Amino acid sequence: MAITTRGRPRSFDRDDALDAAARLFWERGYEGTSVRDLTERLGVEAPSIYRAFGDKRRLFEEAVCEYDRRYGGFIDIALAEESTAFAVARRLLTEGPERYTRDGLPRGCLVVSGDAGTTNAEVAQYLSGLRAGNVERLAERIRRDVASGALPDEVDPTALARFTLTALNGLADGAREGVPVEELRAVGRVALRAWPGGPAID
Incomplete structure (x- = not known):
């Protein structure tokens, strides 16, 4: 209207x-x-x-x-639909390359790169806050899995969450720079291998 x-x-x-x-x-x-x-x-x-x-x-x-609302929400969807933190990470790191290279849309992720080079402190704070919120929500899911025994006690939830989302952000940046999707998929597999119980690199 x-x-x-x-x-x-x-x-x-x-x-x-x-x-x-x-x-x-x-x-x-x-x-x-x-x-x-x-x-x-x-x-x-x-x-x-x-x-x-x-x-x-x-x-x-x-x-x-x-x-x-229209193009993102990727992390929210994974957290809502997957039953374990590892499943969330696997979904993010395996589906991320396709999401960041969709036909007819800009490559990468607005939340990841929208504040690149900005001198506006409010814009930088706004997007960094969104990214930090993503880390905390994944860390909370990891904490639950540590408490339930699904992940080992020695896991640092915040460090593992930050590592995972740093890798995901790197996939978005790589897509923006034109890295081929097959290479992005390979990077995702390497990152997922760092998780306890993660797969071997294929």
Whole structure:
């Protein structure tokens, strides 16, 4: 539904605009995306963007939420659907290469690379907070498995979670740089081998 301002319809659909902005930030990052880039991609003038979203930073944060809703949510899905921490890690590290190289979409992950090179402390804090939250949620699942005996007592849940998500972020960065998907899959297998009970490298 079109949004109205002072009784007049805006010249763009807000949801479509957020999707377009999310893809643009995904391609170029926050710092590499100018307001002019946004006006050209969204097909509207800057005042319309400001009225709809406020400033560029607030648009970026909304775009990240839209990205997560439409294209991301990968870690949330794995945590919700898999019964053990190892199964979560296996799913992330084996499916990640395909997710980060989907046809018709930018390569990589907006949450991983969207703040690259930014000088905006609020943007950097926002995305680093999301990444830290992912580490903590995986660490909590690992703690449960240690408590139940599914993982050895000597496992450091935070270190293992951070290692796993650092590897996953590396897959996203590699995809963004054009690393072939088969090589990304091989990297995922190497990382998974570090887990207690992980598979041999094939």
